[in-house]
Amino acid sequence: MENARASDFAEELALLRTELTRKDEEISRLKTLISSKLGEPVSDISEVLLDQAGGDFVGSVVHYVLNNEDIGRYSRQLILPEIGVRGQLKLKSSSVLIVGAGGLGCPAAIYLTAAGIGKLGLVDFDEVEINNLHRQVLHTEDRLGVSKVISAAQSCKRLNSSVVFVPYRLQLNSQNALQIIKHYDVVLDATDNVATRYLLNDACVLTKKPLVSGSALRFEGQLTVYNYQGGPCYRCLYPKPPPPETVTNCSDGGVLGVVPGIIGCLEALEAIKIVANIGTTYFQRLLLFDALDLSFRTIKLRPHQPTCLVCGDKPTITELIDYEQFCGARATDKDRSKNILTSDERISVKRYKEMLERNIPHLLIDVRTPVEMEICQLPHTAINIPMDSVGKEESVNRIKEEIKSQMTEDSLPVILVCRRGNDSQTAVRTLQEKLKDSNITVKDIQGGLTAWAKQVDNNFPVY
Ligand SMILES: [Zn+2]
Incomplete structure (x- = not known):
């Protein structure tokens, strides 16, 4: 009797083993299938089962099980009633x-x-x-x-x-x-x-x-x-x-x-x-x-x-x-360069370097903010007129006075500079309008201080 039971049990065990092997193979096949559909490695979805509960999981696939490592790692948020196992599973899925x-x-x-x-x-x-x-x-x-x-x-x-x-x-x-x-x-x-x-x-x-x-x-x-x-x-x-x-x-x-x-x-x-x-x-x-x-x-x-x-x-x-x-704007967080002026209204940093070397008289106006002036400045002394005051009457008068004090005639060229050569273009247009009754020419330095640092002086700071 005992022997017969033992034999039945052994047979049952053998059947179960075969069934388990078959299931293992089936799971392995399913894993490969799911993995190819999700485009993720099998190891990442080893605990993935479809959401059989039909709950309100956000994802269509649910990582069904929290393993011991998960429980240890997320323990401090798992014990929050608002999160719990269910919330952690939702995150995981x-x-x-x-x-x-x-x-x-x-x-x-x-x-x-x-x-x-x-x-x-x-x-x-x-x-x-x-x-x-x-x-x-x-x-x-x-x-x-x-x-x-x-x-x-x-x-x-x-x-x-x-x-x-x-x-x-x-x-x-x-x-x-x-x-x-x-x-x-x-x-x-x-x-x-x-x-x-x-x-x-x-x-x-x-x-x-x-x-x-x-x-x-x-x-x-x-x-x-x-x-x-x-x-x-x-x-x-x-x-x-x-x-x-x-x-x-x-x-x-x-x-x-x-x-x-x-x-x-x-x-x-x-x-x-x-x-x-x-x-x-x-x-x-x-x-x-x-x-x-x-x-x-x-x-x-x-x-x-x-x-x-x-x-x-x-x-x-x-x-x-x-x-x-x-x-009307580019979809990038990078610096944007404007193109407002024509090429003869601009001078390159190399040309400006030549002007400095040859001591060609000019009035340099830096249109950056005072806090930026403290970061770095070109070697030639500049007067600082920040962008938001370029068009103001007092600024225009200051430019005229400055030119008068430096020259007997008012033909001293005005050169504007900013960080990247964008603001300076806008400022040129503003000043050209304000100074249109004089014979003062206003240009800007193409690419601003960033171009100066790149093309003329590699030790010049870029910010
Ligand atoms: Zn809407």
């Missing part, structure tokens, strides 16, 4: 796309990585430069010249290697935006230009993704969430782009590094809350952060507009458009 691996993108990326987001996409075309490091804290001195998305992904991976990082070294545009965004649950705008804001907005409306939007300039930051829970999109609030000349970026206006640091962290926070479905997010509200008096203010935004061209009742924008044309 979700994906976030960060557009811009700069001052906002770096802190956002590192906190999303630390929190255990499943997949993090990073989009940026630029390479690391020395002037990035005071605020773009994932990049390092030994990575100057390296692609920002690679640098950011490397730093994040060191913190949490279980996250899948997808670096996109490209400029997001109307041709690739939808294709990339559709693979993510939430999008973070961490860029610094208006054209990309509209592009991201429209792409998120068309793909039905929430857009967490942040910005930082000087000592101020802003944050809101667009296209979420029936709230407005960016176009609902700003149907028309601002005139390009009224937009200032960090390169021109400056920014204290910790300000985008704070806003980037808040963008990560909002993304985590959306993904884990906790709390209320900043939709239809705008956060205004003032670093100088350390204040956070909230203003209510206009609701969703039924007349909105992209998210309204009768949308006319049903595919992505040309955003650079729409905004």
Whole structure:
């Protein structure tokens, strides 16, 4: 009797073993299949199972199990009732796309990585430069010249290697935006230009993704969430782009590094809350952060507009458009060079160097701000008339007096200089108008101090 039982049991065990082997093979086959569909390595989806519970997971695929390492790593947030195992699983099964691996993108990326987001996409075309490091804290001195998305992904991976990082070294545009965004649950705008804001907005409306939007300039930051829970999109609030000349970026206006640091962290926070479905997010509200008096203010935004061209009742924008044309500005956070003057209204830095060597008399006017004058100046003594006072009567009189004191006649040429040769062109036009009754010629130095440093004096500082 006992023997018969033992034999039955052995047979049953053998059957189970065969079944297990078959299941293992089936799982292995499925893993390979899922891996090829997701474009991710098998190891990253070893715990992936389809969401059988049919819950409200943001992603279509759920990392179903928290392993012991996860439990240990995320223990401090796992014990928060608002997060718990369910919230952590939602994070693990979700994906976030960060557009811009700069001052906002770096802190956002590192906190999303630390929190255990499943997949993090990073989009940026630029390479690391020395002037990035005071605020773009994932990049390092030994990575100057390296692609920002690679640098950011490397730093994040060191913190949490279980996250899948997808670096996109490209400029997001109307041709690739939808294709990339559709693979993510939430999008973070961490860029610094208006054209990309509209592009991201429209792409998120068309793909039905929430857009967490942040910005930082000087000592101020802003944050809101667009296209979420029936709230407005960016176009609902700003149907028309601002005139390009009224937009200032960090390169021109400056920014204290910790300000985008704070806003980037808040963008990560909002993304985590959306993904884990906790709390209320900043939709239809705008956060205004003032670093100088350390204040956070909230203003209510206009609701969703039924007349909105992209998210309204009768949308006319049903595919992505040309955003650079729409905004009259380039979709880049890089320095923009203007072309206002003709070539004979400008002189090159090399030509200006010759003028100095040959002691050709001229009046040099530096149109930068006084604080920039303290950073560096050309070797020839300049008078400082900042851009915002160039057109004022007192400035024009000062120029005339200066010329009179240096020459008996008023034909002393006036040469304007600024940091990059953009403001100086605008200033030339202003002064030409103001001095049109005199025979004073006004020109600018092409490329400004940046060109001087590049082409004439390699020891001259670039800022
Ligand atoms: Zn809208």
